[in-house]
Amino acid sequence: MPNAPHLRRAHAKREQEMAAQSKVVDQADPNVIVRDNKPDQASEAANNDTKGDQGTRDLAAENASLRERLVRALAETENTRRQAERRAEDAQRYAIANFARELLEVVDNLHRAIEASGAQPAKAETDGLVSGVVATDQLLAKILKRFGVEPINALDAPFDPARHEAVIEVDAAGKPPRSVVGVLEDGYSLHDRLLRPARVAVAKSQPSPPQATEP
Numbered sequence: 242m243p244n245a246p247h248l249r250r251a252h253a254k255r256e257q258e259m260a261a262q263s264k265v266v267d268q269a270d271p272n273v274i275v276r277d278n279k280p281d282q283a284s285e286a287a288n289n290d291t292k293g294d295q296g297t298r299d300l301a302a303e304n305a306s307l308r309e310r311l312v313r314a315l316a317e318t319e320n321t322r323r324q325a326e327r328r329a330e331d332a333q334r335y336a337i338a339n340f341a342r343e344l345l346e347v348v349d350n351l352h353r354a355i356e357a358s359g360a361q362p363a364k365a366e367t368d369g370l371v372s373g374v375v376a377t378d379q380l381l382a383k384i385l386k387r388f389g390v391e392p393i394n395a396l397d398a399p400f401d402p403a404r405h406e407a408v409i410e411v412d413a414a415g416k417p418p419r420s421v422v423g424v425l426e427d428g429y430s431l432h433d434r435l436l437r438p439a440r441v442a443v444a445k446s447q448p449s450p451p452q453a454t455e456p
Contacts, residue, residue: 334389338431341390345429345437348385351378352427385429393428395421395439404428406438413444420444 351374358371385391393404400407400419405428413422421441428439 334432335434337388337390338434338436341385341388341429341431342436344381344385348378348381349426351381389432390429390436393430393439395424395428395441397421400441400443404430404435404438405443406440407443408440409442410445411442416444418444418446 354374355371355378358374395405397416398405398421399417400421405421408425411422413420416422420443421439422444423442424439425442426440429436
């Protein structure tokens, strides 16, 4: 066959190349580590742990936020309940304010009737009409007090614009300036609130004495 020598040479060359490659592999550094393309399992586990820690922190933060919102909601509910109770208590406590204020006109008329009659304790016992008026006035005062309506003690007290209404200023020797020296109409309070101011006469402020001039 005319091509036989050529084929034998090609085959021999191929065997030489394979032998050379085998020698290179045999002489390779044994310390060289050949890595494959599979992902590193340790690195993947570390990544999973990191993701787990982040998820735990996120859940803890969300839990703290929900707890704070719950505490605020409970506090607002408690404040609303207390305000409602206070309003209900005030409504009950001061419900008779308008009625009591109108009833004070009856009290004023009873006082005027007693003063006009010039009644004294000894005379009131003999005068049936005046005695009845006095008894009615005393009974009405007890009923008003039972519901928290009481007169304001204004006489000789310092003038208080929150509780007194100044009707007139008068000269009052020996009385402190701006003190109440007369009560024209009694004032009343309902529990701790002003029901009607007392109409009073107030001592005038004394003018300051002129200062002596040096010669």
